[in-house]
Structures are given as structure tokens and as C-alpha cells.
Amino acid sequence: MDGTQGATERVVRTAAMPWIPTGPGKAFRPLRFGTDGWLEIMRLEPGARVTLHRHNGSVDALTLAGSRRLLDGRTVGVGDYVHEPAGTIDAWEATGDEPCLVVLAISGAVEYLDADGRVTGRVDSASQRALYRDACRAQGRTPEAVGDDAMEVQEA
Secondary structure, three states: OOOOOOOOOOOOOHHHOOOEEEEOOEEEEEEEEOOOEEEEEEEEOOOOEEEEEEEOOOEEEEEEEOEEEEOOOOEEOOOOEEEEOOOOEEEEEEEOOOOEEEEEEEEOOEEEEOOOOOEEEEEOHHHHHHHHHHHHHHOOOOOOOOOOHHHOOOOO
16 A cells, blocks of 8 residues: 555645635635645735735745736736745735635745835744634634644644
8 A cells, every 4th residue: 555654634624714814805714834834825806915025935826716916017827836935025916807816835934025125024834823723713713723733723
């Protein structure tokens, strides 16, 4: 038999999960939290922006629905994959008439920047996990089991 004995697959029923708001027209559904990053589905309403930010780890992004315009003017649509190496500084906005859904695998942290390049905010796996837990608690929901064993989301 091929595979790893004792491994347990985790199924996350994303359609039943709440969208966790992160700003005007922006929300996410977490898929996995790890010690070095996280995996999520980001949803942006048409015209919503992800402001200027820097990645201190790599990011892999696959667009599932809608489209988005990157900082350099390129448009990314359904099925397009983007790899952003550590150190990338970018911004983007949802374009078109439908929400943009992007699966993001984020390593390290994301630092939000002002026009002068100063850090104005920072998110990482731990802060996203806390945001998710708090939102579930406020909605009276039990968080889904997403995460590496060391980062398992559980009610306190």
C-alpha cells in the first residue's frame, strides 16, 4: 500500500465557513494555519484593493474567479497562477463585475506599507488564526479544524 501510514486527511468544508472580513470589500476563509505561514481563500468585491505591502516570505496565488490588476498593470484572471518571492512589494485590486476569489499560500508575514515605505501593519499566521477564532466566537460558531498539529484551532 502506498502512502503514509497513520496520516489523517483533513477535510475543510469551506462552503459552510463564514467569510472573515479584513477590510472594505475584503474577506477570507482559512484553509490551514502553520508555524511558518497559512493558506486561505481571499474574496474581494469588485473595486476592492489590497493596499501596498511587502512579503517577507514567498506567496503563491491561484485565481479561482474574477480578475485582479497587479501594481504593474498586468491583469490576472481565472486559472492564472502568480508566484511572489520573498521581498516582493505589491498592491492589487479586484476588477470586473464579479468578486475575485484567490487561493493564497503565504509564507512568513505580510507588512503593509505607507507611501514612504514605512510599515503600518503586519499580519502572519498567528494573527490571521486569532482573527478567525475571534470572528467564529463572535458569530457563535465553532472554528473548523484547520492547521498543523502545533497550530490546531481549538476553542479555549
